[in-house]
Amino acid sequence: MTRPAIVWLRRDLRLADQAAFVAAAACGPVIPVYVLDDETPKHRMMGGASRWWLHHSLSALDADLRKRGSRLVLRRGVAADVLADLARETDAAAVHCLRHYEPWWRNAERALKAALPDGCALECHPGNYLMPPGSVTTGAGQPYKIYTPFWRALAQHMPPPKPVPAPDALDGPKAWPKSDTLVDWKLLPTKPDWATGFGEEWTPGEAGAADRVEAFLDKAKHYEDRRNLPSIEGTSRLSPHLHFGEISPATVWHATMQAGGSVEVFLKELVWRDYAQNVIAQYPDYGKANARDAFDAFPWRDPADSEVKADVEAWQQGRTGYPLVDAGMRQLWATGWMHNRVRMVAASFLIKHLLVDWRVGEAWFWDTLVDADYGSNATNWQWTSGSGVDSNMFVRIMAPLTQSDKFDAAGYIRQWVPELADLSDKDIHDPEAAGKFVKGYPKKRIAHKQARERALAAHAKIKT
Known part of the structure; x- marks a missing residue:
């Protein structure tokens, strides 16, 4: 045989x-x-x-x-x-x-x-990727460090080869080797079962991934307009399916590329996934080491300090006093996922408002996200902190209250911060400024202006 x-x-x-x-x-x-x-x-x-x-x-x-x-x-x-x-x-x-x-x-x-x-x-x-990491290189044969030229170079090779269908049958061995029982691995939480809401949001597996793609097709053409609106189901929600390889990126590309409208914006985000792997192939320690050496001297607040611990705990629990941040962190805990725009706001808040090392947030996301991906997680956190090879400038500090209003997050906040549900669309973004002190909802951990000034002063110490 x-x-x-x-x-x-x-x-x-x-x-x-x-x-x-x-x-x-x-x-x-x-x-x-x-x-x-x-x-x-x-x-x-x-x-x-x-x-x-x-x-x-x-x-x-x-x-x-x-x-x-x-x-x-x-x-x-x-x-x-x-x-x-x-x-x-x-x-x-x-x-x-x-x-x-x-x-x-x-x-x-x-x-x-x-x-x-x-x-x-x-x-x-x-x-696992549109093209093998390291295969898209500059004219000098070097791997790309910056996303935009990486996207342009990779796009020259798209579309990827057409996906191969699943086999109808697979021959097995004459005798099957022994196998563990899945339940014995105890992968599911029990005491307590904090994942009770996950099953309402997700259907893991290849069939669930295919259903997600099908549901996204009508939305793909409107992606640019709707992807940043957390109150609307405008994103693909494919990230955990892609992370666990339940669907190939080539399959997603071919399924969506003819959607029209702004589908290219979505395809660029699919390429970002490739870019993140390209980064960790060059920098294996990207999940724990600053890409920019200057940030090794950044004066983060002491994580052992009781006040800092309290700030981090408030962020984790969605009790910062900033409704959009809190809605995102509560969505994360309840579903294992967070809207991408809100992820950026929540990450920026931890880093720049609370002045907490980005690695603290990266570790929390690693534990709580169903799509926790080493390359994407590390690349996104270093982008937000300004410490990455391709990153946002640290001095560009997201204003959570402005972001909440700009991207029409009232409905999203009502869903995940129900104690604020009775506030008007105008007041719900910043109840404290509106004089709406809702019982059970905390005051801001720090005022935005104070946080911004503190963050800029901290960054000035490493500018030289």
């Missing part, structure tokens, strides 16, 4: 347009494997919200595989060791996977290649 091939799954939990499955199936029997590896990433192990998503995505993938005569094998441990042992156990001819660019997965791929038994090859394929 033909020797089987292992498909090593990570953030690529789909059957359609999945190059690892295509390559493995062409050789013979296929053993799909997911390894829950909390040791290789170390402090970058998945956060709580991501683990909730992972549970349901793996369950959906296993069901899809069983419809095709296959199944998903679950193992736990150091991925390189587990897969090498499984290759020996099954006499696998190869391990196929989609290439990943997070530093820990790059290390794991190297370790696995060295650990596999003789006669078993590691085959890494592209497929």
